Amino acid sequence: MKILITGTTGKVGKAFLPAFLEKPQFSSAEVVALCHNRRIEAGERVEVVTGSLADPQAVASAMDGVTHVLHMAAVKESPDLVIDVAIKGMFLLLEEARQSATLKQFILIGGDCSVGHIFKDYPAPITENSPRKAYSGCYALTKVIEEVMVEQYQIQYGLNGTVLRAPWIMEKDDFKHALSFGPDQFGGPIWSDLMSTGKAARLGHGGFVPLMRDSTGASLKRNFVHVDDLVAALLAALDNPHAKQELFNIAMDEPVDYASVAEYLLRTRGMEIVEIPTPFHSNWLDNTKARQALGWRPQVDFEGMIERAWSYERKPNDPRTIWYPG
Known part of the structure; x- marks a missing residue:
């Protein structure tokens, strides 16, 4: 296994990387971290590639020989960056993924802003089949577009995609x-x-x-989720046949x-x-599907x-x- 991680220096990335490296079933896996403004230290099993998601050459270099992608990099309310990083970057990753001879799975961390979290009203618990209703702003719009792009690459090219939709992620204090x-x-x-x-x-x-x-x-x-529970869901979804081409809400019960x-x-x-x-x-982000399909339980x-x-x-x-x- 050779996994490309974007957003490695973020809250989830910093929690996921050591947990992944310590898992016995991934003891022989290699990691490629695509970093831009912030970097992590390279290690025995960790290679660091410096470059922007908006740079086709950087993305192609990072994707070389990769079997799995964990895409977590994002921009918030930054209209000047949103097209290049969130949309173009996602497109470049997916294009490399669909043409790759080695890729096995593409995992995206989405957000409940795609369903409007506290800004949009839902008459029933929000499931993976509920309509997407983003709130105002470019960040929420990108989260909708990213989910749809993965979905369409699954339909158009048979991509083995997995989307984990998380609400507000908490850690430390x-x-x-x-x-x-x-x-x-x-x-x-x-x-x-x-x-x-x-x-x-x-x-x-x-x-x-x-x-x-x-x-x-x-x-x-x-809706909230602790970063430890999100990392556990990621590890449960990685290489899991029940996660193939599926969207999961990852939240507290x-x-x-x-x-x-x-x-x-x-x-x-x-x-x-x-x-x-x-x-x-x-609103209630229903996690039933993840609990049933992935055997995951928030702690x-x-x-x-x-x-x-x-x-x-x-x-x-x-x-x-x-x-x-x-």
Whole structure:
């Protein structure tokens, strides 16, 4: 096995690579990491190719002799980069894949922005057959296009593609910062869009936990997955015949209920609950198909995610660096 990984320096890539290298069934596998702005260190079984996904020669060089592709590289809300990196890069990878004499599987990490996560309403749990409804912005649009491109290469050329659609991915102390009202907040929503700037600033001093309400007034329910569970799903899908030409939702068994989170933090940390009305929608990303077909089970529930985030202690060589806002 020779696997090409894009996005190796990202949150999922940094967690996946050591887990992959340590798995006994992949002990003889080689890794090619296509890196651009950030690099990893090459190793005994890890080759680093420097270049942009938008460069045909760099992609062709990285794909030489590859048997598997794990495509995770992405751009967020960067209209100046989105066509070259997300669309052209995906096209170049797929073109090399379909013409390759060695390729066995192409895995894409997608996102629940392709189904609008909290911005679009669904009357029932979101399955792999639910319609794609991206929210506004170029990032969500690219996630839809990427899924469709893999799907069409499967139809047109018989590509053995697998798409793992993940919601908001948490690691380390991410969840703690996702709930913060302070300047250390990770991701969204922007609190000043939902309340006065003065109130947001007062809450930013700490000790408060948001209990967001959805458009119906019920507590908001949003989908998350811990990076360890996503890595486990990737390892389960790799070289798995049940993953051939399939799309899987990879999320917690249930969406995270902000009321349950608030009540847990009130009980365990004495944090004060702040109710916040929002225009958002509660959605449920149904992971039944992945659990049944891949034999995968998420291990981190919302309580586990809270405990991991609140107990995480950063070392001097582990600064909190946010490459993307969410």
